[in-house]
Amino acid sequence: MTTAASLLRLARKHVGEEYQLGAIAPKANPDWRGPWDCAEFASWCVYQTTGKLFGCRPRNGDPDRVDAYSGYWGADARALGKVISVGQAAATPGAILIRLPGGAIGHVAISAGGGKTIEAHSRGKGVIEAGAAGRRWDFGVLVPGIDVSVPEVPAPVPAPGIVLRIKRPRMKGRLVREVQQALARAGFSPGPIDGEYGGQTAAAVRAVQMAKGLSVDGEVGPNTAIALGLRWY
């Protein structure tokens, strides 16, 4: 069993490296220096320290070719790991924080404890040490094979503000319409401007996020709203 400290030491060595959405990292290559996708970064660090694939498909495929993805992280968390709350994960060095892909893309970050993270964040920021606060996470996971010490009580993470995203039923209202109008003004077609946050709107949001070097998840929170010139809640 490896320790959380080993995982974090390895992850920190890669701070400052390049981010690229969807870039595959050869998990068995200890010399890989990016570019990194968020889920690939977490899966690579886990493989390098535990020798096990997590958050990848095919599950038993060639470690150098398997694809890591936030959706697979979510599925493996439930099937193979131990799901914990966001507050617990943020307080636990070596735990993993997961934002599920509501549309197509979610996010994965390694918790450094104390509300800090190490993650492949975005094209604009690359691999960084960041914070979990004020961001949307669905849950955390303890990955088998990593020895972590979960604190007796969670460290509550300040919740994000309003985040528009793909949900069933769809999020609806004037705020969604304003986002769609801003997307259209910026030249990113959101489909019909109908005040419903659907797949086309999320795709246009992802396109804006990519163009602006933001974290690409198809969700509209304060950073994306500001990039679109919107006043936000």
Place this chain on the structure above:
Amino acid sequence: MSIDWGEVWASAVTAAEGAVNTKAPQAKKYVRKIMQAREARLKLLMDVWADGALDEETLEQELREERDILEMEFLAVRVMVKKAAQDAANAALKVIQDGLLTGINLVA
């Protein structure tokens, strides 16, 4: 907005604390701390609702999600059992939803 948020929030925290098993009084401290981390977001949801920026179904969906998050965080406090975590989350969100309904009635 006709809702006195401060009053609604204080009642919600009290309701959640009241639902915690009295055999684990230290849990109440964490209930309050966990709720504090969600307060700004819950207040924003009320503001968005009051501005008519999101529809009722969306608001209800977001509040349900908040309830689930609170329950999960409460459950992470080791001294809390599942029933207490559920009761505390339900109690808090019920107060907030009741406050919201009252606000709507006053506005109407």
